[in-house]
Amino acid sequence: MRTLDELLEPLLGLDGEAAPLAGPLRDRLRAVVTALDAHLDRHAPQASADLYLRGQSLIDRFRTIHRVPGRGLHHAVTEELADPESPLRVPLWTALGDLAGHLVALLHLDGPPEPPREHHRLALALVGTLLGLTHPEAAGASPRRIPGGALGQAGRAGRERGGQADSAARPRGGPADLAVRLRDEYDRLYQDTAVYLGEPDPAPGTAEELWIALHVACLRLPGAIADSQRQHFAQTFAGAPEEDDDGVVPPLPAIGFPGLGGARGQEDDRWRSPRAAQMYDILAGMFTVTELDAGIHHGLDEMARDAQAPIRLDVAISRQYQERAWTRLRELDELQPGSDLEIRYLTWVDEVVSSFFPLPLPAPASWWALQYRRSRSLVLEAVKAAGGKADVEILDRQPYDRALRRKLSGTQMVLPVEEVDADRVLWTLRLPWQFNGAGEPGRVIHGVRRR
Numbered sequence: 455m456r457t458l459d460e461l462l463e464p465l466l467g468l469d470g471e472a473a474p475l476a477g478p479l480r481d482r483l484r485a486v487v488t489a490l491d492a493h494l495d496r497h498a499p500q501a502s503a504d505l506y507l508r509g510q511s512l513i514d515r516f517r518t519i520h521r522v523p524g525r526g527l528h529h530a531v532t533e534e535l536a537d538p539e540s541p542l543r544v545p546l547w548t549a550l551g552d553l554a555g556h557l558v559a560l561l562h563l564d565g566p567p568e569p570p571r572e573h574h575r576l577a578l579a580l581v582g583t584l585l586g587l588t589h590p591e592a593a594g595a596s597p598r599r600i601p602g603g604a605l606g607q608a609g610r611a612g613r614e615r616g617g618q619a620d621s622a623a624r625p626r627g628g629p630a631d632l633a634v635r636l637r638d639e640y641d642r643l644y645q646d647t648a649v650y651l652g653e654p655d656p657a658p659g660t661a662e663e664l665w666i667a668l669h670v671a672c673l674r675l676p677g678a679i680a681d682s683q684r685q686h687f688a689q690t691f692a693g694a695p696e697e698d699d700d701g702v703v704p705p706l707p708a709i710g711f712p713g714l715g716g717a718r719g720q721e722d723d724r725w726r727s728p729r730a731a732q733m734y735d736i737l738a739g740m741f742t743v744t745e746l747d748a749g750i751h752h753g754l755d756e757m758a759r760d761a762q763a764p765i766r767l768d769v770a771i772s773r774q775y776q777e778r779a780w781t782r783l784r785e786l787d788e789l790q791p792g793s794d795l796e797i798r799y800l801t802w803v804d805e806v807v808s809s810f811f812p813l814p815l816p817a818p819a820s821w822w823a824l825q826y827r828r829s830r831s832l833v834l835e836a837v838k839a840a841g842g843k844a845d846v847e848i849l850d851r852q853p854y855d856r857a858l859r860r861k862l863s864g865t866q867m868v869l870p871v872e873e874v875d876a877d878r879v880l881w882t883l884r885l886p887w888q889f890n891g892a893g894e895p896g897r898v899i900h901g902v903r904r905r
Contacts, residue, residue, distance in 0.1 A: 457528035459519075461580040465573065466520045474573055475560065480520045482556050486549045487517045490542055497541040500656050508534070509542045531587060538634040544641040547588050554584040632691075636664035639690070643671060643683065650675050652814045655748050665691075669706060669713040670746045673821040674812050680820070684713045709742050712821060729796070729832050730787035733803050736825050737779050740807070744772055747812065753867050753883050754778070754809040755897055760865050764899070767810055779806045797836045797889050801846065804829045805884040815869070815881055815899070833885065845888045847896070849879045854900040861886040863895035871901035 466480065467473030494501070494509045501509070512534055515527045534540050535547060557577050637657050644654040651671055658664050668687060672680040706714045725731035744750045744767060751764035752775060758765050767775065786799040807829040816822035830848065837846050849857045854877050858866070869880060879898045886896035 456579055456583055458531060458580075458583060459526065459528050461576055461583060462519055462527070465576050465580065468520075472573075475577055476520075478556075478560055482553050483516055483520060486553060487513055489545055489549050490516070493545040494542060496653065501541045502539075505537075505540060509540070512542065512546075528583075535587060538637070544638060544645065548642075548645065550584050550588050554581045554588075557581050557584075633659070633661040633664060635691075636661055636668070639687070640664055640668060640671075643668060647671075647675055647679065647683075650679075650814060650817050650820075652749070666706060666714070666746055669711075670743060672713055673711060673743060673747075674814075674816060676817045676819040677821075678819070680712065687713075709739075711739065711743065725787050727787045727789065727791050727796075729791070729800060729836070730783055730803075732832055733783055733786065733800075733807070733829065736807060736828050737783065737803075740810070740822075740825055741772070741776055741779075744810070749812050750810060751813050752810040753897075753899065754806065755864060755884065758867075762865060762868055764811075764813060764867060764869075775806075775810060779803075782806055794890055797833070797840060797846070797887065798892065798894075800833045800836050801885050801887050801894070804833050808881070808885075809883050811881070813869075830885075840889070846885050847887075848885065849882045849896055849898055852879045853877060854879055854898070857896075857898065857900075861896050862898060864897055866897060867899040868902045869899055870904040873903050875901040876903040877901065 462479075463469055464471060465473060465475055467476045490509070490513050494506065494513065498506055512530045515530055519527055531546065531550070534542055537543060540546075558581060561574060561577055640654070640657045644651050651674055658667050669684070672683050675683065708714075725734060750767045750772075752758065752767045752771065753761070753764050754775065756778070757771070757774060765771065782799070782803050786796070786803055789795050789799060808826055812822060816826075833846055847861060849861060854866075857879055867883070871880070878901050880901050881899040883897040883899060884894070887893055
């Protein structure tokens, strides 16, 4: 396998010969620099000084390779990819795959050359070198622990179609190797689905914690994407617990969520009201997930008075929040089913459900969104049973100014968003309701234009 330095020098015209691909290749190298620089900057607080400085040195080599030959880029890349502690390992792997994909597309723009030209042969050799770095097993080299994935945009699309593009069997190692592979998978998942998951918290340290974190993150993804990711995890880390193999992933806790073990039994017998029992099942599931997901926030008015942004639900706040949730639920359960007060108390319990959530806000088809729909459906069922005497309005996606004038009061929360979602209701924290001459205004999270 030829080195990156040997191939980039003639392809970039540093040897004084004609280099037709030099311009597009320089553009792609600048994109690599931008991606690595942004990633290293975001993860600098978690990286040691040595790893940070080594990452900066690598980025500088990419930045200057089109001007200064012989910078030892190949050795620096190999060192970074081989180090599981490197903050640049996963984005570098992805960037090299994207670079190879762009080179292949570039070679096909003008049709087959006749006869083949030297710069085409060099570009194909560079593609082979990039694949040898990112997929050493395919190139016949000794395997390094390189994260799962596929080449460029086509590979990402393949993962979304079911995870088959990168599901080839990989050799299993001991527990330490398993943790490295799961950490790579954790980083890859957050990169590929950043629009739904946002910036990751520092990756957990053990294989068990990482395995749970992957499946908990899937609860935030749209259903089809979550299913394909779970299928990919199963294919990549397949194995039975009884096998004599330390590389098999640990068992998931049986807490009754997609990908997280068997179903939990409902505790219907402790609740007199059927709707209280259903609300309990919703809340118990959501609180169980919050114990595993550090990215949950809340906006409950009585705990966030005058707060203009969601508040992270840490351990102490979560305990207070659950106390308020069970208090409201017990008050609902004490009412006669079908009574005039049931709608009022159902909206108060629904407010507890709707006022804690992950950020970014849940995708419409995610597990989290399903819980909100279940809660709202119980309120709407009670409204329908009231025979037109009650009125409840869901404000999601309405223009914020109109909703504010008609249905809201108190301090509303805001989230910075792209212009298309600015000045719209992003999330209904409390449903505005009217019933038998009584009522309560709503509260929402609305979008403000990101600056």
